[in-house]
Amino acid sequence: MSTAPQPKQGTRPVAIVSFAQAPTQRRIEQANEVELLMPVISEVYAQANMTKDDVDFVCSGSTDYLIGGPFSFVTALDAVGVWPPKRESHVEMDAAWALYESWVQLQEGDLDVALVYGFGKSSLGDLQRILALQLDPYTMAPLWPDQVSLAALQAQAMIDRGLATEEDFAGVASRSRRDAMNNPNAQVANDLDVATLLKEEYIASPLRRHCVPPLSDGAAAMILVAGDRAFDVVDRPAWITGIDHRIEAHAFGVRDLATSPSTTKAAHMAGVGEGDVDVAEIHAPFAHQEILLASALGLSSATTLNPSGGPLAANPLMAGGLIRFGEAANRIMDGTASRAVAHATSGPILQQNLVAVLEAAS
Amino acid sequence: MSDALETQDPVTMLSTPIRLDYDFTAGVAQSRSLRGYAEGRFVGQRCPVCKKVYVPSRGSCPVDAVPTKEEVVLPNTATVTTFCVVNVPFAGQSIEIPYITASILLDGADITFMGLIQGIPADEVRMGLRVEAVWVPKEELGPTLASVKYFQPTGEPDREISTFREHL
Amino acid sequence: MNQRCAVIGIGQTHHKAKREDVSIAGMVREAARAALDDAGMDYGDIDAVVIGKAPDMFEGIMMPEHYLAGALGAVGKPMLRVHTAGSVGGSTAIVAAHLVATGIHKRVLTVAFEKQSDSDAMWALSVPQPFAAPLLAGAGGYFAPIIRAYINRSGAPNDVGMKVAVKDRLHALKNPYAHLQLPDIDLKMVEESIMLWDPLHYLESCPSSDGAAAMVIAAEDVATAQEKSTGRSAAWIHGMAMRSEPTMFAGRNQINPQAGRDCAKDVFAQAGVTNPRKELDCAEVYVPFSWYEPMWLENLGFCDEGDGWKLTDSGATSLDGGDIPWNCSGGVLSSNPIGASGMLRFLEAALQVRGMAGEHQVADASKALGHAYGGGSQFFAMWVVGSDRPA
Missing domain, CATH: 3.40.47.10 (Thiolase/Chalcone synthase)
Incomplete structure (x- = not known):
């Protein structure tokens, strides 16, 4: 039987057990952010044979300036179903850092499963101008x-x-x-x-x-599982x-x-x-x-x-x-x-x- | 720092005008509701799991996180579940203050949305007030909630507050 | 929590309507520098920086943490940026504390800020959306109808909100960092202020502030050593929790949200608190509009549902003779640098149990709650800190 490899950081092994992404396109006009995310999140659940009720922690990455309005991550929660209330957080960073925050949370022994997702549409505005706002003001x-x-x-x-x-x-x-x-x-x-x-x-x-990279609209989601439970989900978990x-x-x-x-x-x-x-x-x-x-x-x-x-x-x-x-x-x-x-x-x-x-x- | 600079007043403000234009993606579900407004009617959706009716259509049930597809056309009549008199001016405002925004619960819906109340003095608006949508003239109807000019009292008796406690 | 951790350094700016004398970097550095000095540390001692703020449009800078990396001594270190709406200051502190509680880092600097005068928050919260009726009028326009429903449901007298507005401003007079300093504040002054969002008067609403907050959170061995070397005690973290629920769904209790109740239950269970009114010495709770004091008293289990206004009305939440003083610092009603407002609640709770709250100190405070909420009353972050090490 396999055992989870001991991680270099932290004390608890955590693995990626499922991953899904929307087919990336230059401009996705048919779906808003919630509609873009929903099939992706459904797919990671299906791959892991889980439902929203299995998830102990949710974390996402997105940025308001891509959509041009405040709180875009709040609306996106409609695709997740955080009910009954869940432990949930958001980073105004690439969703890879949402993975990082989730990995930290899973180091605490009482949580086992995290859902991580990120979304962004580059097609809604002039990306070159928008990204200039990242610079020293x-x-x-x-x-x-x-x-x-x-x-x-x-x-x-x-x-x-x-x-x-x-x-x-x-x-x-x-x-x-x-x-x-x-x-x-x-x-x-x-x-x-x-x-x-x-x-x-x-x-x-x-x-x-x-x-130069293409301009893309897309979304991705992933499920992390801590400890040997990951082996119940997938044969070869990707251990962090x-x-x-x-x-x-x-x-x-x-x-x-x-x-x-x-x-x-x-x-x-x-x-x-x-x-x-x-x-x-x-x-x-x-x-x-x-x-x-x-x-x-x-x-x-x-x-x-x-x-x-x-x-x-x-x-x-x-x-x-x-x-x-x-x-x-x-x-x-x-x-x-x-x-x-x-x-x-x-x-x-x-x-x-x-x-x-x-x-x-x- | 040179003496010359030290005698200058410090720069305390720098204006950087920012103009960014965005396209808006309504999405499939919301587009159905928007087209409904263009036809002078409210279109919502029912969740296949909890059976609750959401208006305008959102494409998903925020509780069950499943796509919502079944369409429901709702009537013009509604109840004011709660309200607020707005008396604060701010940049970009397009309605003259004071105005009354209310949580509108359409008959048959399970969720409220924000609507403008007119046709009644401000101090007579109350929770439970029965109202109906007044649409803009047909030729001005468009795919926007602004097609609803406002909600006005129907004259029916108020709804007992305890009957809509679950809806704010 | 895998390991004990504690707040050993606290810093904040003097919150003001406009800080024209500093850049954003200068402002966050003021708070960070003060927190490091308090901790007996320098930037070089810090392992990681966790920063939080509310929507980027409040200043007009996309992900300002990139520009702030140098000012906060984060270069070469991990830096995380949290954004969970109004609760962000609290969530940011919690993310930072988890980095220590899990043993990943020993010394984490956490900072939250808002420089509202750099842009227009009212505009940023009410950006007109296409195809929508342009009715939204800032946060007050969103929360006032919920407050009206609370008043109706609880049967509270109409002046309870005004009493909160007076009480918190009286508290602010004892806090030199508080933005609003209104020595003449009384019920009449609140009542005569303009009714902005009926039923909310101008003086029942939070101000718009520039300001920053910072804390150094350290592992037990570091905290113990620093307590010795600085002579200042640490605030030990006894519990921390976050909960979220969707903004709008059929049957949602917006007056007394489940996520807030669940979050309180979780944090009190971690801290071994069974009766918060009795066992806590004070609380710093996110009350941006006056009526949220009685509403959150009920939500957090300080009393039964429907009784929150009675506590407020009886003076129980006042620093002047109340048994469970709320917002001794003056609270959000007196200072509101939005992104930092939640962290200020967490930080003020820590100041109290360290005995360092100055004129607004609750005598012998040993256990306190810090609370923040955001979005449509849907995101909650809380911690309980104490003067003693948790068991």
Whole structure:
């Protein structure tokens, strides 16, 4: 009989046992947030053979500025059925951090099952303007810099440092889109080689269209179970054996944009380097960021990167990080990997990073 | 810091006008109710599990977390379960103050929504008051709750408060 | 809780209508710095930062924690941002305390803030939605009809709300951090203030404030060491709980919500409290509109349903001779930096059991409740803190 592996952080093993996501699209006009979430949440319950009454804790990630009104997470609760009243919380962050908060809660011995979900529609407003509101309100936001230009500064810093070339960026995009052809939830999937991609015009040099993520509407949900009970739900639970997150300074001028010390620190704390990594799902919205992050995570060339196609194939904000955790967990649950890394990012050009190691029980 | 700067008054305010335009997704269920308003009627949905009728349609039952599909057309008549006299001005307000907002329980519905009360002096509005919807003229009807101009008293006897205790 | 933990540092700003002298970063840093000083610590001693605030539109900054990472010494550390509507200040403290209670971190800084003067909260709460009738008029417009129903149901005299409004402002006069300082406050002044959302007068409503709150929460060994080195006692966390329910559903009891009752039951069970009125020395409860004092007295089990107004009316909740003083700090009715308001309740409860509440101290307070609620009275966060270590 399998036993849950002892986690590096905390005292109680916690596993991902089911995961579902809405098929990501450029614009989902038919469904509002509740209608987008409901089938996804139903599916994670069905996969786990559970109902809402089995859930001890609920946590979500979303942000009001995507929808343009306050309290979007409150309305979304209509898809969850928090009745009778439940322990419930919300982070104004990518839902991967809702997973983190849930993991913390499950360390307390009296709770066993958590539902985590996230949702975001990028199609409702002008994302480039909306995301500018994440920046320092006094010195940066009034200039309305767009996130593609900021990412281009980072990509250029990598080129200047000799860490990557535009061919490397195209290589990441080419591979991601090809892998996405096997992912029914992906939005951008095709088979184009590097030479073809490099013929595209720059959007913000050195970034071409293929270096930039699609605009996506989407949602994702997941169920976490603590302790051996996870084995009752699924044959190969994806055990979270290490998890940590770190933030960097906000002002770009004081950051070394070509590296990600927060990722490196989180990866160290999570124990990424303490074993072989079969698969890594990296939340790198821009092509160059996959190269930067794989290096910061300390991954070797033996690790398969973003077999789902990653954020270059589908990038629903606020759910994108949780989807990385779900895709990595699926590789454990379906037996194609024994040890996987999941990564999520938040904030302008990788300011904040969350890293976890997922493992099958031995 | 140079002496010149030290003699300057500090900057205490910086105005950054923000304009963001959004598309609004009503969703399938709410769209049914909105189309109902365009036809001058209230359209709600019944939960398949608890059988409660929600209006406007929400697409889900917040208690049972199941999709709601069965449609229910509701009448114009309703009860005021509670109310408030709004006398506070704020940016973006479009109704002249003071005005009365009430929790409106349509006959046959299990949930209230907020409606404007007119046709009665403010100090005579009461819990249990029977009202009916007054719609805008047919040619002005549209897919918006603003198609309901206001609710006005029907003249029927008030409903006993104990009969709608579960609905605020 | 897997491990004991305690509040060892507390800081707050002087809450005001407009803090034009500081940026948001400067404002949160004021509270954080004070909390660290109280704890005998510096930013470098902190393992993680947990920050909370109400909707981002209240300032016009999307996820402001990114911009605040440097100001709060979070660079290189874990930083979490919580948002659970009005209850957020309480939920944020609870998320921070769980990081310690589970043994993940030893020293966590938690901060909550709102700089309402940077934007317009009234507007942000009432953003016109397409296809809807533009009737919503801020939080008061939402809660006033519920209050009317409470008055009707309980048979309370009409002046009970005004008595709360006076009592909490009298308390605020003993709290130098409180925003509203109304030395002449009396029933007549409340009654003569404009009726904003009938049945709520202007002076029965909370103000709009700029302000921040911060706490350092530490594991038992750290707390014990700091108690020794600073000479200031810790506030031990005896229980903490959160509950949510949907905003609107058929048959929902909006006056006395089940989620609040369940949350209170849970937190009191953890703290071994069977009769809160008798066993607690005071409570800091989220009362943004006067009538929520009697309503929450009932919801939290300080009395039977329908009797809340009698406690208020008899003076039981007054610092001046009451047996169970509520909101000795002046409460939300006197200071309302929305995102921080819940944390201020948690923090004031901790100040009381540390014996550090100054002029608004309840003599020998050893156990206190901190409470916050949010959304349409649907999100609840509570903790019980004590001067003694929990069993």
